[in-house]
Amino acid sequence: MKHLKQQWKTRTSIVLIVSVLVSLILVTLERTDWAMQINLQGYSHGSAEGEKPNIAPILMYILPFVKELVLIGVPMLLTLGIAKLFGLIKKRFKRAD
Amino acid sequence: MSNWKQNLQKFRYVMDTLLLISFMLVSAPQATGVSLHEWFSLFFIVPFAIHLLLHWDWIQRSSSRLLANITARERFNIIWDYLLYIMMLLVFVSGFLVSVALLPALDISLNIQDFWSKIHHDSATFIMPMLGVHLALNLGWILKLTKRMFAKEAK
Numbered sequence: 001m002k003h004l005k006q007q008w009k010t011r012t013s014i015v016l017i018v019s020v021l022v023s024l025i026l027v028t029l030e031r032t033d034w035a036m037q038i039n040l041q042g043y044s045h046g047s048a049e050g051e052k053p054n055i056a057p058i059l060m061y062i063l064p065f066v067k068e069l070v071l072i073g074v075p076m077l078l079t080l081g082i083a084k085l086f087g088l089i090k091k092r093f094k095r096a097d
Numbered sequence: 098m099s100n101w102k103q104n105l106q107k108f109r110y111v112m113d114t115l116l117l118i119s120f121m122l123v124s125a126p127q128a129t130g131v132s133l134h135e136w137f138s139l140f141f142i143v144p145f146a147i148h149l150l151l152h153w154d155w156i157q158r159s160s161s162r163l164l165a166n167i168t169a170r171e172r173f174n175i176i177w178d179y180l181l182y183i184m185m186l187l188v189f190v191s192g193f194l195v196s197v198a199l200l201p202a203l204d205i206s207l208n209i210q211d212f213w214s215k216i217h218h219d220s221a222t223f224i225m226p227m228l229g230v231h232l233a234l235n236l237g238w239i240l241k242l243t244k245r246m247f248a249k250e251a252k
Contacts, residue, residue: 003105004150015149022183023190035212043211045218064125068225075229080236083170 101246109151110242116144120228124221135199138192145185174234181231184224191217 029035053060101107123141126134149156159175193200194213200206232239 002103003108004147008150011150011153012146015146019186022186026183026187026190027194029216030210030212035210038212038215039210041211043215045214061128064127065121068121068124071222071225072229072232075226076233076236079230079233083233086170 112147112151116148119144132198135196181227184227187220188224
């Protein structure tokens with residue numbers, strides 16, 4: 001915990017102040033034409049209220065985590081692949097020089 | 098692994114693991130239910146703030162590093178981390194503005210706008226691939242620390 005205690009009051013205050021300021025700027029998004037358009041059109045996602053999806057109850061608990069693993073894991077692997085590709089191209093160019 | 102509290106790198110590793118686990122828990126309202134999702138999200142602020150505090154040196158250096166002569170990968174990493182921070186705040190803010198359990202329990206009533214529902218749903222989905230890229234960019238550190246954490250201590 002000694003690492004967290006180091007100037008924690010000043011640092012936490014700075015994080016808090018910056019986060020609140022950025023959040024206040026983000027809240028102003030609701031005044032944009034884009035927000036008004038979405039509010040006029042309406043928005044809903046997922047099944048209707050009270051309506052249960054037709055899947056096994058155990059899957060109801062597992063599938064959200066599978067979705068997270070896919071949404072985090074696939075871009076992670078793609079990034080690693082792209083970084084490796086860039087590394088190889090860079091090496092080729094260096095060799096050619 | 099026994100001295101993880103004394104070693105900054107190991108302490109960061111443990112705290113970042115807890116942050117990832119809590120993120121995954123918070124990001125599954127279909128599994129936890131909306132009420133728990135909202136309360137978990139409130140407490141999620143703690144590991145998120147700890148993450149920022151433990152990487153304070155990096156935050157301080159990042160703005161000056163951006164202007165320095167650094168590799169494209171490092172520049173991308175810094176910009177990506179800033180965007181991830183803003184996206185996380187957007188998820189938090191929109192989440193609080195569409196709260197149906199937390200704020201009413203605290204006796205705060207809000208008129209929920211469809212705009213914030215959409216923003217919360219979209220940003221909470223989009224932050225996952227952003228996190229995936231963030232993890233990939235720091236995978237070297239993650240693997241190095243994983244090895245150090247689980248290495249058998251020399252007798």
